[in-house]
Amino acid sequence: MTPLSRRELLRSAVLAGIALPALSACATPAGDGAVSPAPAAGATSAANPLGLAEDRPLEIWIFDGGFGDAYAKEIHEPMLKAKYPKLEIRHNATQEIAKTLQPRFAGGDPPEFVNNSGANAMDFGALVQDGQLTDLTPLYAAPSWDDPAVPVRDTIDSAAIELGSYDGTPYVLNYVNTVWGIWYSQKLFDAEGWQVPTTWEEFTALCETIKKSGRAAPFTYAGRHPYYIYEAILTLAAKVGGKDVLKNIDNLQDGAWTAEPVKQAATAFAELGAKYLLQGTAGLDHVQTQTAQNKGQVAMLPCGSWLENEQKDTTPADFGYAMFPLPDLTASDAMPYGTLHVQPGEEYVVPARSANPRAGLEYMRAMLSRQGAGDFMELVSTLTVVKDAGRGRTLKPGLASASRAREAAGDNTVWFLFRKWYAELHDEVAAASGQLMNGKLTVDEWAERAQRKADAIKDDSSVKKFTR
Amino acid sequence: MRHGRTRFVAGFLAVPVALYVIYVIAPYAQAFHIAFTDWRGVNADPRFVGTENFERLLADDVFWRAVGHNLLLLVLLPLLTIVIALFFAFLLNAGGTGGAGGVRGSRFYRVVFFFPQVLAVAVVAVLFQQVFRPDRSGMLNAPLIAMGLEPVGFLSDTDVALWSILGVLVWQAVGFYVVLFSAGIASIPRELFEAAAIDGASGPPMFFRVTLPLLWDTVQVGWIYLGILALDVFAIVWVMTAEQGGPDHSTTVMAAEIYRNAFEYFKFGYACAMGVVLFFFTIGFAALALRLSRRERIEF
Numbered sequence: 001m002t003p004l005s006r007r008e009l010l011r012s013a014v015l016a017g018i019a020l021p022a023l024s025a026c027a028t029p030a031g032d033g034a035v036s037p038a039p040a041a042g043a044t045s046a047a048n049p050l051g052l053a054e055d056r057p058l059e060i061w062i063f064d065g066g067f068g069d070a071y072a073k074e075i076h077e078p079m080l081k082a083k084y085p086k087l088e089i090r091h092n093a094t095q096e097i098a099k100t101l102q103p104r105f106a107g108g109d110p111p112e113f114v115n116n117s118g119a120n121a122m123d124f125g126a127l128v129q130d131g132q133l134t135d136l137t138p139l140y141a142a143p144s145w146d147d148p149a150v151p152v153r154d155t156i157d158s159a160a161i162e163l164g165s166y167d168g169t170p171y172v173l174n175y176v177n178t179v180w181g182i183w184y185s186q187k188l189f190d191a192e193g194w195q196v197p198t199t200w201e202e203f204t205a206l207c208e209t210i211k212k213s214g215r216a217a218p219f220t221y222a223g224r225h226p227y228y229i230y231e232a233i234l235t236l237a238a239k240v241g242g243k244d245v246l247k248n249i250d251n252l253q254d255g256a257w258t259a260e261p262v263k264q265a266a267t268a269f270a271e272l273g274a275k276y277l278l279q280g281t282a283g284l285d286h287v288q289t290q291t292a293q294n295k296g297q298v299a300m301l302p303c304g305s306w307l308e309n310e311q312k313d314t315t316p317a318d319f320g321y322a323m324f325p326l327p328d329l330t331a332s333d334a335m336p337y338g339t340l341h342v343q344p345g346e347e348y349v350v351p352a353r354s355a356n357p358r359a360g361l362e363y364m365r366a367m368l369s370r371q372g373a374g375d376f377m378e379l380v381s382t383l384t385v386v387k388d389a390g391r392g393r394t395l396k397p398g399l400a401s402a403s404r405a406r407e408a409a410g411d412n413t414v415w416f417l418f419r420k421w422y423a424e425l426h427d428e429v430a431a432a433s434g435q436l437m438n439g440k441l442t443v444d445e446w447a448e449r450a451q452r453k454a455d456a457i458k459d460d461s462s463v464k465k466f467t468r
Numbered sequence: 469m470r471h472g473r474t475r476f477v478a479g480f481l482a483v484p485v486a487l488y489v490i491y492v493i494a495p496y497a498q499a500f501h502i503a504f505t506d507w508r509g510v511n512a513d514p515r516f517v518g519t520e521n522f523e524r525l526l527a528d529d530v531f532w533r534a535v536g537h538n539l540l541l542l543v544l545l546p547l548l549t550i551v552i553a554l555f556f557a558f559l560l561n562a563g564g565t566g567g568a569g570g571v572r573g574s575r576f577y578r579v580v581f582f583f584p585q586v587l588a589v590a591v592v593a594v595l596f597q598q599v600f601r602p603d604r605s606g607m608l609n610a611p612l613i614a615m616g617l618e619p620v621g622f623l624s625d626t627d628v629a630l631w632s633i634l635g636v637l638v639w640q641a642v643g644f645y646v647v648l649f650s651a652g653i654a655s656i657p658r659e660l661f662e663a664a665a666i667d668g669a670s671g672p673p674m675f676f677r678v679t680l681p682l683l684w685d686t687v688q689v690g691w692i693y694l695g696i697l698a699l700d701v702f703a704i705v706w707v708m709t710a711e712q713g714g715p716d717h718s719t720t721v722m723a724a725e726i727y728r729n730a731f732e733y734f735k736f737g738y739a740c741a742m743g744v745v746l747f748f749f750t751i752g753f754a755a756l757a758l759r760l761s762r763r764e765r766i767e768f
Contacts, residue, residue: 223624223710224624224710224711224715225710225711226711279602279603279613279618279619280601280602280603280606280609280619280621280624282602282621282624282625282715283600283601283602283603283621283622283623283624283710284601284602284603285710288601288603292603423732423733424733427711427728427732430711431711431714431715431716431717432716434710434711434714434715434716435626435715435716438624438715440626440716461506462506462508462517462735462737462738463735
């Protein structure tokens with residue numbers, strides 16, 4: 001059971017990002033103007049901080065995709081049921097979210113909780129514009145499931161809240177987390193006595209050692225999909241220059257791409273490309289390079305935390321997937337060692353015009369508990385946005401490694417959104433990055449090309465602009 | 469009687485003409501209209517922007533590179549395909565000893581040559597992805613690596629990738645034209661070959677003085693088909709290359725840019741402007757080709 005493949009996921013993310021501005025212009029269902037206002041919060045108490053009404057049912061719709069729907073039935077719903085025995089939970093699963101639920105939204109009778117995900121999801125921009133979604137601020141302000149003294153907001157990745165916000169208001173819960181890093185085989189590293197590098201000098205020295213050993217090629221990336229390498233370049237750039245580096249890039253700021261930290265990071269990776277790549281990297285795709293790593297032909301590659309799951313059919317049993325964060329490039333990097341690129345995804349919403357929206361919020365609170373998130377991690381083998389949820393769990397080695405890295409990063413996380421917002425810029429940066437790694441572009445040329453494209457998009461009145 | 473015939477003809481033509489107008493002419497007309505708007509594909513009333521899309525197109529390096537690639541293919545694809553196909557067709561039909569009949573096993577070869585034509589384009593693309601792989605699993609690179617040479621980046625080197633595309637296109641097209649030209653050669657009266665043979669012609673003179681002139685009509689048709697194929701090439705590029713037309717736009721073609729702008733960037737107005745340009749290229753090519761290759765028909 002492969003979760004909808006990463007490519008598909010990325011593509012739908014891109015599509016969603018592009019369709020969003022356009023769709024929001026027209027694709028709103030005709031409201032009849034007589035929709036009853038959402039019921040006010042019921043009586044709140046320490047035990048029921050969100051004021052869930054126990055006498056009304058909670059209808060749940062899960063997208064039956066890569067994660068299936070067992071996690072809802074076996075983990076989160078029982079948690080809620082145990083706390084509110086009188087609450088009636090109606091569980092549903094579908095792969096056709098939009099077809100099934102759009103009419104109910106249009107008719108003013110939506111369910112309480114929707115996992116609006118997959119290729120057939122409803123358009124978030126349109127839902128937000130039509131006032132169909134519940135503001136999640138009360139949820140994030142409510143005490144967390146595990147510790148009443150700590151609000152939910154502080155137990156999850158801030159990126160999750162930011163990415164689920166529209167014009168500053170959080171409407172969408174992104175539950176699943178992805179972290180990026182450099183992946184290796186613990187077994188191979190142990191056998192050869194190789195150490196995880198923490199500085200760039202150590203990193204290149206390790207590459208040199210590996211190269212000389214003749215045991216494997218030091219480094220590779222999915223050459224046919226240069227996103228895999230520009231992701232690493234940008235993460236390193238943010239580490240060197242701070243979170244604003246990526247914010248400026250996302251906001252199409254003048255000179256964002258030609259900024260010094262970006263060039264420094266690109267220079268570092270271009271050197272890697274010139275000296276330490278697996279032969280033929282430029283012509284191989286992600287599966288081919290990852291399989292080469294499984295076969296021990298290459299030691300390290302940059303990837304996201306889906307890697308272990310994606311490769312489970314070709315990975316030797318004792319391979320021991322592990323990852324390390326990008327090493328310190330300079331002694332004065334703006335962000336400390338351990339800084340990670342994290343990107344929350346998999347969207348959940350509480351429809352505003354449902355009969356019992358507070359129950360939907362309470363359900364989310366259960367999902368965001370240590371138990372809810374930890375069990376989910378074990379069941380579907382992925383990280384969640386809940387901090388430290390993996391602690392004390394028996395996870396597969398790669399997932400455990402990613403989980404530890406995420407925990408160690410704390411608030412030192414970075415992310416970028418232009419890939420979702422401006423597919424054209426993504427394509428241009430990917431194309432240029434492939435050539436940078438092949439030595440066909442200098443760092444300055446690479447930065448100028450990206451900047452030129454960013455400027456062109458900025459000047460293109462037909463493209464809707466986003467800011468963060 | 470005459471009235472009846474008109475009605476008969478009209479009756480037969482009505483449905484195809486209606487289908488043609490609705491599904492071919494009307495979309496063309498619409499594309500011309502959309503090319504002057506900033507339509508993003510979903511909004512109900514696109515804004516009219518005049519010639520803005522065309523002005524942007526003029527400054528779009530990637531699009532002009534795509535045009536350049538199409539033009540290169542337009543020249544080389546028909547030329548290479550026709551030369552190779554003619555050579556094979558000649559061998560299969562008149563290359564045997566004595567001038568008549570094909571080389572030994574020509575029936576077998578005729579079937580083999582036609583194989584690529586039977587394969588779906590996507591299958592061909594995936595097949596050649598493997599053939600061109602830059603590591604030990606690549607059919608072409610494995611021997612190079614075994615000999616200790618650097619593998620060739622057939623699809624990853626920006627200087628080589630377009631030639632790889634051309635190779636695949638020719639490989640796929642040749643079979644059909646071998647069959648087409650074989651049929652053409654078979655319809656040439658045998659006495660002409662015999663007469664030429666009696667006069668002492670064989671091999672190259674026979675081909676250039678007898679076969680080729682008599683086959684000219686067929687070659688001309690083939691040339692126009694291949695020219696249009698070169699202008700329309702899409703699936704091979706889209707499926708086979710990295711970054712769909714890459715690496716770094718080194719193999720992109722007009723159709724790929726149209727698809728990308730319409731269905732990935734949702735810039736339907738801009739994509740339609742590209743479509744309009746492609747339309748004029750195709751029309752221009754067809755007119756030019758017909759004019760240049762006009763020749764007197766030889767009756768036999």
